[in-house]
Amino acid sequence: MKLTKTQGLTITGLTLSVAAYAWITAGTGASSVAPTPEHAQAVSTEPAADSPPPAVDANTPQVTENTELQRVREQLLSKYGAHLDQPKAQVRLLEDMMRYLASIDPAHWEENLLALLQTWFPDHHDALRERVTALLAYQDFMEQERYALRAMAPGERRDFIWAKRQELFGADAELIWQAELQSQALSQSLQSIDSNSGTPLTKAMAYTQAIEQTYGDQASRVLESRRQELTDRFLTLPSVQSSLHEQPAPERYATLRGIRAQLGMGDEALDRWGDLDRSRDERWSKGDRYQSERNAILEQYEQGPERQEALNALTEEVFGKDMAEVIRSEEAAGYYRFEEERVFGQN
Template sequence: MKRLKPAIAFSALALLFAGSLFDWSAPQKPSGKLPSATPAAQAQEPATRPDTNGDHRVVELAVHYLERYGDTITGPATQARLYNERIDLLARFPESGTQLFQAAITTAFPELADTIFALMARLERYNRWLDNHELRLQGLPEMERYAEIWQQREAIFGALASQIWAEEQNPVEAKSAQLQQTLARLDQATELPLAELAHQLKTTADELYGMDLSRQLAGSGATGHALFTMDSVQQQLASLPPERRQQSINDLRRQLGYSEDAVQALARDDQRREEKWQAGKAYMEERRTLADTLSGEPLEAALVELRQRHFGFSAPTIEREEREGFFRFQRERRYGLN
């Protein structure tokens, strides 16, 4: 199986948290957070439409909405922009704004009116949540705030959330693209020492996502996975004797921000993996010798005994893998990973 490129594990977590610089509310003109609705606006839209026949304001509003939003009104992001129109209308006409908005939307977009009104109710609920939690959200670290906001968006809007706030994804994807470019460059930078490769990776993460997020990524193992997947790193580690190799791996993890407890725990995992690879290497050499001298049932019986001697209780698993054509010890060795 082809190995994953360094950017995949790192970028997946980065995308989850990075993006806290963007507005929390529905898409709108660049004027900051959406204003809170008036008490009249906070009520859900009535089930029956008001009678506004003869009110020239309805026609004017319908024409305005058609001209401004008609080309893309089928999209949830465009429909969400009508929330600001509704708020402005309620501010101008506190007593009749709700009725005017409903009548104008029904006139302009009769087939989408119910969908738009349902979205307005969700946006009202979302903005009330923002108002109620504003102080607490401001006190959270950026990554936690952004994650909680997106969690609430998805709880209220479901799959529509990613469409309504689609513009937020573009800057996040841009950062991910920058990170992937750096990782691709470092992947081939075999002339750089190990410490410099780790330094450039960490510096890039800090610059793109901030030190708090960078520490979170290190703690999750994403940064280490990205580093140890690089060919430039693996080539240098493979050239070292075992003791120096493990010391270098430990030093790299410390440089990325791993705690000392984590470094020692991962070193123990590395040691167990090393023992398995050494057993696997010896097994594959003996297996090739047996295959050169035996065949049929004698070969199968000899392989059963050989697998049992090298792998103990894991022998049946190794046998099943080989029957399916997978030989785990023919995989590429990736120090610090497998």
């Protein structure tokens, strides 16, 4: 790798651009896991799993970073600088840098990464280099085993991957993939809640307790930031939907409101969701009528202009002119919305 002093910092002859800086500031550090097999495919230079990262030339000249590159560094320090002693933060930093450098210089991203780690993060350089080695080995593993992994049952695949993670990252693996472990734990709790007896409201109470046990001190923050996702996961439980389908509308509205309240929604949000539940019921009531009368038309008329004219008239009568156009377009594309499964609280 060659670093020159032409117009600031140039990596293998390529000066970092405004577009490259825009990439890093777009918030690409959302992932809490190491790079996926697809990512490895995109940026891999096929290093051997047991080979150390290439050494940085000790004679590499000191360089003066240009304004753009300095801003990239400041962005990374702002996101991760205070947490670089933590394994998860180290992995997220490296993921960001690996994707970023691969996007501007795919042929030399790895050596560029090592050079910038030494320049930008000297206090954590050794730890980050070790983490790079583990990440590259993990990428190779996921790439080499991708066909075998697809053939495995979910539990077998999970155990196989975790064995490799623990081999490469040791005890830090549980910290790096903490979000995945928590999601698995919550899924297991949901399966247990679904199979137990009880009303949807008692199950919602058990669910919030499971969230608190899974996320501990972070439970309130998780509920605040992921409330809708967590609510949807609960509402789609077969036992919950079965109970909601059996309830008359007034009781169902009360049950849905109670579930949402248990998961922390305030009164204004609960009122809005209640209005939406009622409007959805009205739409599905129209849909039931439409489907019934549509089937009668299909039986009455042969394929042709008369049938289409009758269907068009029905669609406009039930839904109005504007919505009828939407329905006709959907059906022309093969989608029949009122043949979909009704999921109370969601559609």
